Amino acid sequence: MSLDFALKTQLSATEEARRQIEICNACRYCEGFCSVFPAMTRQKAFADGDLTHLANLCHNCRGCHYSCQYTAPHEFALNIPAALAEVRQDSWERLARPQTLARLFHERGVAMAGLLVVALTLFFALIAALRPTGGDGFYAYMAHNVMIAIFIPAFLAPLALIGLSLRDYWREVEGGPLRLRHLLKAGDMAGRMKNLNGGHGDGCNFEDGDRFSQKRRIAHQLMMWGFLACFASTSSGTILHYVFGWTAPYPFWAPPKLLGVPGGLAMVAGALGLALLKLKADPDLGARRVWGGEMAFILLLGVVALTGLVLYAATGTAAVGPLLAIHLATVMTLFLLMPFSKMIHGFFRFTALVAEAGKLEKTR
Amino acid sequence: MTETPETYDIAIVGGGNAALCAAITAAEAGARVIILEGAPVPYRGGNSRHTRNFRCMHRGPMSPLTGAYEEDEYFHDLMLVTKGKTEEHLARMTIRSSEECLPWMQEHGVRFQPSLSGTLSLSRTNAFFLGGGKALVNAYYNTAEALGVTVVYEAQVRHVHRDGQAITHLDVEIAKAPPVTIRAKAFVLASGGFQADLDWLARAWGPSARNFLIRGTPYNRGVVLKDMLDQGADSVGDPTQCHAVAIDGRAPKYDGGIVTRLDCVPFSIVVNRDGQRFYDEGEDTWPKRYAIWGRLVAAQPDQVGYALIDAKSIDLFMPSVFPPIVADTIPELAAKMGLDPAAVQATVNDFNAACRPGTFHPTELDGLATEGLATAKTNWARPLDQAPFYGYQLRPGVTFTYLGLKVSDSAQVHTPEGPITNLWAAGEIMAGSILGQGYLAGFGMTIGTVFGRIAGKEAAAHVA
Numbered sequence: 001m002s003l004d005f006a007l008k009t010q011l012s013a014t015e016e017a018r019r020q021i022e023i024c025n026a027c028r029y030c031e032g033f034c035s036v037f038p039a040m041t042r043q044k045a046f047a048d049g050d051l052t053h054l055a056n057l058c059h060n061c062r063g064c065h066y067s068c069q070y071t072a073p074h075e076f077a078l079n080i081p082a083a084l085a086e087v088r089q090d091s092w093e094r095l096a097r098p099q100t101l102a103r104l105f106h107e108r109g110v111a112m113a114g115l116l117v118v119a120l121t122l123f124f125a126l127i128a129a130l131r132p133t134g135g136d137g138f139y140a141y142m143a144h145n146v147m148i149a150i151f152i153p154a155f156l157a158p159l160a161l162i163g164l165s166l167r168d169y170w171r172e173v174e175g176g177p178l179r180l181r182h183l184l185k186a187g188d189m190a191g192r193m194k195n196l197n198g199g200h201g202d203g204c205n206f207e208d209g210d211r212f213s214q215k216r217r218i219a220h221q222l223m224m225w226g227f228l229a230c231f232a233s234t235s236s237g238t239i240l241h242y243v244f245g246w247t248a249p250y251p252f253w254a255p256p257k258l259l260g261v262p263g264g265l266a267m268v269a270g271a272l273g274l275a276l277l278k279l280k281a282d283p284d285l286g287a288r289r290v291w292g293g294e295m296a297f298i299l300l301l302g303v304v305a306l307t308g309l310v311l312y313a314a315t316g317t318a319a320v321g322p323l324l325a326i327h328l329a330t331v332m333t334l335f336l337l338m339p340f341s342k343m344i345h346g347f348f349r350f351t352a353l354v355a356e357a358g359k360l361e362k363t364r
Numbered sequence: 365m366t367e368t369p370e371t372y373d374i375a376i377v378g379g380g381n382a383a384l385c386a387a388i389t390a391a392e393a394g395a396r397v398i399i400l401e402g403a404p405v406p407y408r409g410g411n412s413r414h415t416r417n418f419r420c421m422h423r424g425p426m427s428p429l430t431g432a433y434e435e436d437e438y439f440h441d442l443m444l445v446t447k448g449k450t451e452e453h454l455a456r457m458t459i460r461s462s463e464e465c466l467p468w469m470q471e472h473g474v475r476f477q478p479s480l481s482g483t484l485s486l487s488r489t490n491a492f493f494l495g496g497g498k499a500l501v502n503a504y505y506n507t508a509e510a511l512g513v514t515v516v517y518e519a520q521v522r523h524v525h526r527d528g529q530a531i532t533h534l535d536v537e538i539a540k541a542p543p544v545t546i547r548a549k550a551f552v553l554a555s556g557g558f559q560a561d562l563d564w565l566a567r568a569w570g571p572s573a574r575n576f577l578i579r580g581t582p583y584n585r586g587v588v589l590k591d592m593l594d595q596g597a598d599s600v601g602d603p604t605q606c607h608a609v610a611i612d613g614r615a616p617k618y619d620g621g622i623v624t625r626l627d628c629v630p631f632s633i634v635v636n637r638d639g640q641r642f643y644d645e646g647e648d649t650w651p652k653r654y655a656i657w658g659r660l661v662a663a664q665p666d667q668v669g670y671a672l673i674d675a676k677s678i679d680l681f682m683p684s685v686f687p688p689i690v691a692d693t694i695p696e697l698a699a700k701m702g703l704d705p706a707a708v709q710a711t712v713n714d715f716n717a718a719c720r721p722g723t724f725h726p727t728e729l730d731g732l733a734t735e736g737l738a739t740a741k742t743n744w745a746r747p748l749d750q751a752p753f754y755g756y757q758l759r760p761g762v763t764f765t766y767l768g769l770k771v772s773d774s775a776q777v778h779t780p781e782g783p784i785t786n787l788w789a790a791g792e793i794m795a796g797s798i799l800g801q802g803y804l805a806g807f808g809m810t811i812g813t814v815f816g817r818i819a820g821k822e823a824a825a826h827v828a
Contacts, residue, residue: 029496
């Protein structure tokens with residue numbers, strides 16, 4: 001029988017999530033909070049892939065937990081945010097290539113810091129060894145071609161690995177044919193982070209027990225939109241360089257700066273907010289074993305943005321050399337860890353939202 | 365006995381919906397309020413934590429409710445379930461007041477769901493709490509605390525001291541420590557019924573009540589209710605009766621709540637311990653009949669029933685928290701459930717032979733009835749002939765008791781000598797005045813909200 005509570009501690013993450021979801025599905029009081037509960041009601045029995053899908057749809061808003069009449073000390077001992085976080089985390093590590101790297105970096109902030117040190121050493125050494133004779137701004141310290149030669153593979157190789165993971169995910173959750181309208185729907189959901197608004201618009205439960213607040217949603221969106229702006233900034237620089245022959249340094253009104261400076265500021269604010277909120281939140285409502293890795297990832301994003309801003313502020317001074325090495329090392333670490341860190345959540349969640357958009361159409 | 369150093373204007377006994385509505389109303393009127401909740405924090409809120417909706421009168425569409433639900437229709441629905449066992453004046457006042465409660469609830473933090481995909485379609489008559497009753501309870505506690513209300517958990521009120529027509533103080537055990545005295549100028553009793561006290565149930569109902577399951581909180585043991593009745597307070601409601609529905613026999617003894625309900629009865633045959641059918645499983649649609657099955661099962665030997673269905677019907681009802689017992693043949697299923705295989709097979713054979721061809725329609729009365737059986741099944745009667753076969757054990761699950769304190773329009777508690785000048789009651793402890801029999805979905809929360817607000821207002825006016 002699936003409700004043998006004595007055996008609960010021996011259940012795998014997926015089995016424990018199944019036990020809990022079957023109880024949830026007989027109640028359904030939480031239907032209005034987020035995308036998970038309407039998706040749950042489509043089934044009576046949950047295959048492993050169904051649970052992977054629900055887990056990646058869950059944004060850990062915790063509304064269901066604080067509203068649940070069956071949380072511990074009740075014998076049903078429901079903790080849906082944690083149960084789904086475990087399955088979700090498991091799916092990110094299981095579908096990653098190679099899995100051992102994913103386990104290492106998800107769990108250990110120290111490993112992330114170690115990689116950062118390696119990257120720092122690399123860039124200081126590169127700048128010392130390959131310092132060009134000409135070039136303006138930071139190209140005076142490292143030639144554009146060298147940067148491109150390093151960063152294009154460091155960016156594209158992890159992306160390729162992520163693509164393979166997402167393909168496996170799509171198969172596992174039995175996603176249907178992909179349509180543009182599904183992508184648009186998912187984009188809308190993520191762009192406004194609807195799954196952290198609580199369904200009623202009061203926000204989610206995170207840093208203040210059962211009180212709803214918008215703080216986490218705001219901090220997350222500062223981070224997400226800030227990151228996208230910074231990414232757009234770098235992309236615009238690349239386009240200006242290759243298409244228009246306009247090379248860095250750019251003035252403040254040029255797209256790389258117009259996008260990069262507010263984006264960087266938003267990222268720093270977002271990282272600060274997310275880190276502080278995480279310190280206040282109950283770690284038992286998430287995947288506890290990756291708390292350190294998650295915190296290190298938030299800080300890494302903050303440092304990427306902060307060093308970028310400081311580098312801009314230091315334009316023309318002697319500090320540009322070491323600052324450039326530090327900034328490039330943080331960016332390199334972030335890129336390399338995309339498939340093996342919390343960064344992967346964005347790719348999986350978005351894919352889950354796309355898959356859900358399709359599944360919703362099928363049930364109508 | 366220790367005196368608590370602080371004195372309050374109003375002491376509220378209980379920590380569910382009615383208590384919180386009273387506390388918030390009184391605190392907003394400027395009173396210093398203390399809530400004495402018997403349960404620890406995780407179980408706070410009494411039976412309100414298991415509720416899910418609020419039945420609300422409305423003359424036109426009113427978010428989240430659709431259409432209109434007028435006083436007369438609401439009262440008619442109440443008369444149907446109570447068979448006239450209601451006090452019309454109080455009932456109509458409650459119904460009329462429900463309309464202004466909905467916006468009040470929203471202003472005080474309660475959030476409703478726009479629509480539901482569940483099996484019971486009640487979007488016209490009932491407003492569903494987003495996240496259910498515990499979310500409502502959380503919202504009210506947060507609102508009350510912001511208003512400066514003091515909340516004490518694990519506070520068991522042992523005695524209400526009555527001096528003539530006034531209450532002077534309470535004896536309260538806090539976290540199992542020796543009792544302390546809590547004084548206030550006015551008191552509100554909102555501590556529920558006695559359905560979790562199995563000894564009391566057994567005295568009222570008979571020893572078979574010990575086999576009943578209690579669907580809600582184990583903290584409603586009626587200590588304060590009994591104390592007031594012993595002190596001569598006027599009572600209302602049948603002291604021997606409780607509201608019970610048929611739930612999964614494997615449910616926890618207490619606090620199983622919504623997930624232990626079983627909706628399979630209309631598509632099943634239900635046999636007793638001896639393998640015999642005992643009532644028309646297809647008498648009416650399940651929302652209209654689920655409430656009588658607790659009593660029906662309670663009247664059977666060992667207070668147990670067994671619902672049997674075949675493969676045709678397994679997807680026709682909401683999933684239950686416990687998986688059904690499954691077998692390829694009826695005798696095998698009977699054996700797995702501890703029943704006499706031959707007796708159950710004979711019952712199924714008789715039933716199958718009495719089924720007639722016709723159109724089966726799961727969501728309406730389809731008239732597909734048996735012929736020639738002493739206990740007919742008058743709708744949805746289809747033979748059990750497609751393996752695998754499934755079985756669920758049914759037991760009575762007690763929701764609430766009817767015996768309560770008789771109150772006036774102003775929620776004031778009375779004695780044969782007249783009203784107690786500083787004592788009010790709200791919620792399940794007085795619901796028997798209005799709900800003398802049966803149950804109407806979402807009406808308990810209506811009574812609690814309406815009378816909680818009245819009690820809070822009257823108590824605050826008394827101390828002002």
